[in-house]
Amino acid sequence: MxxxxxxxxxxxxxxxxxxxxxxxxxxxxxxxxxxxxxxxxxxxxxxxxxxxxxxxxxxxxxxxxxxxxxxxxxxxxxxxxxxxxxxxxxxxxxxxxxxxxxxxxxxxxxxxxxxxxxxxxLTSVGITAYNLLLVKLQLRAEQTVLVQGASGGVGSMLVQLAKARGSHVIGVASATNAAYVRQLGVDQFISTAALPTTPQTADIVINAVNGGREQTAGLAHVAKNGRYVSLMPFSIATSVPTLVFQPEKQFRDRPALAYLLNLYAQHRLQxxxxxxxxxxxxxxxxxxxxxxxxxxxxxxxxxx
Ligand SMILES: NC(=O)c1ccc[n+]([C@@H]2O[C@H](COP(=O)([O-])OP(=O)(O)OC[C@H]3O[C@@H](n4cnc5c(N)ncnc54)[C@H](OP(=O)(O)O)[C@@H]3O)[C@@H](O)[C@H]2O)c1
CATH class of the missing domain: 3.90.180.10 (Medium-chain alcohol dehydrogenases, catalytic domain)
Structure with a gap:
């Protein structure tokens, strides 16, 4: 073949x-x-x-x-x-x-x-978002999530899965992608350029920027008792609790894929x-x- x-x-x-x-x-x-x-x-x-x-x-x-x-x-x-x-x-x-x-x-x-x-x-990006938000972090509706790289593959999934959970979601991406990120359902959009001067904080800040750029900017937005999650290796010294989250072999693909396709069928995932x-x-x-x-x-x- x-x-x-x-x-x-x-x-x-x-x-x-x-x-x-x-x-x-x-x-x-x-x-x-x-x-x-x-x-x-x-x-x-x-x-x-x-x-x-x-x-x-x-x-x-x-x-x-x-x-x-x-x-x-x-x-x-x-x-x-x-x-x-x-x-x-x-x-x-x-x-x-x-x-x-x-x-x-x-x-x-x-x-x-x-x-x-x-x-x-849907598979890789969706399985990553599902396992991070719903399995690892056990995201709750009362939590606020800030997603850096919200316009990306993983970021788009994080935004929509967090919204499906009922959380308050802030999406951060380039200004040119504002309309796209807004129609994913974010409660607030912040451009990457404006993030350093925006005081908004979140319980969970997730860096889903391609290559893990903009780490320092994201760290500053973690609320007290909050957590910073990076999808790429992370080496900045900080007192903020951090988590580096990368795909693992033990990821539960089957429930993740069923969940994703179900949300898609309900027109709640794109x-x-x-x-x-x-x-x-x-x-x-x-x-x-x-x-x-x-x-x-x-x-x-x-x-x-
Ligand atoms: N794909 C997966 O399943 C997976 C799983 C685990 C980890 N990761 C890692 O997570 C990160 C995001 O993955 P992804 O698949 O979501 O990536 P992606 O869709 O290519 O990119 C995510 C976002 O990064 C931003 N970005 C900033 N600087 C960029 C640059 N120089 N080139 C391209 N994009 C740039 C873009 O947003 P703006 O244009 O709006 O700024 C883009 O929408 C990657 O580092 C990846 O290795 C991915």
Whole structure:
């Protein structure tokens, strides 16, 4: 089968077509015929070779965590899905391919008539937001949450999941993204430029800015007894309680995906498409080039 990967680290140009064997179907997995996948900043970091120490992988490396497709075969112990079901799935790697095998605990059935473009990118960002807000922090309605990077993939999910919980939500992003962040449902919008001079504080301040920029600005807005959460490594000395939150293998994907799709079906969750590219090497290269640029809000996706 065809996949898109690389045999050396570098720019988007390192992507090539790689022919691999169809993934093996184990008893608790399903084989998915991929309709498309979404990109995340991690994919570009992997391609640049930034994870060579913490996650050494043999070449060729085929990235990809967020996938949508149709189940083509099911393992002997899988009883909750059928061949023909359309699902979104969460992988550790390998979604840039024609087929992928995933555990039945890493997928969720997409309701009929759902546009696949609209849900393909929900998995990584949604699972991160779900596990942070609802599992780790056990967010309560009476809490105020300030999200830096509210226009981003993770930030958009954080805003909407916190609103669904009933919390008061302040969104911080570039002024050009004010309208987008406001229509996600924030109670207040603050531009990144205005944050340092805005006195507003929050019980939980979450930095979801790409690359973890603007850490110092966010720290100043943590209320007494509050907490600062960063999605990227954090090394600023502070008396404020901090948490570095990064995806973990023990994340509970299944309840997260069910929760996300349910909110989507209720029209309470959206994740727009920033740009859509063809399921070709050139499409993947162009998608990765855009991934590393400041792009308009939403996911970059590659669809058949
Ligand atoms: N995607 C995931 O599932 C995941 C999981 C765990 C951790 N993370 C980490 O969390 C961070 C956010 O991830 P994401 O997927 O939400 O990223 P994203 O959508 O690409 O970016 C989030 C926001 O960062 C802001 N930004 C500020 N400076 C930027 C720059 N130079 N280039 C691009 N964006 C910039 C942008 O907001 P404005 O334009 O409005 O300023 C953008 O909307 C990343 O560092 C990522 O590695 C991501």
């Amino acid at each position: 065809q996949s898109f990967g690389f045999n050396r680290f570098g720019t988007a140009a390192v992507f090539e077509s790689i022919i691999q064997p169809t993934p093996e179907l184990t008893p608790r997995r399903v084989l998915i015929k991929v309709a498309g996948f979404a990109l995340n900043p991690y994919d570009a970091a992997l391609r640049r070779g930034e994870h060579v120490q913490d996650r050494p992988l043999p070449f060729p490396i085929v990235p990809g965590t967020d996938v949508v497709g149709t189940i083509a075969a099911i393992g002997a112990q899988v009883t909750d899905y059928q061949v023909g079901d359309v699902v979104i799935g969460h992988s550790y790697l390998g979604a840039y391919a024609e087929k992928i095998a995933l555990s039945h605990n890493k997928i969720a059935k997409v309701p009929a008539d759902t546009p696949l473009d609209a849900v393909v990118g 994740l727009p498409v920033a740009a859509k590219f063809a399921f070709t090497v050139a499409g993947v290269q162009a998608a990765h080039t855009l991934l590393e640029q400041r792009h308009r809000p939403g996911k970059i996706i590659v669809m058949k």
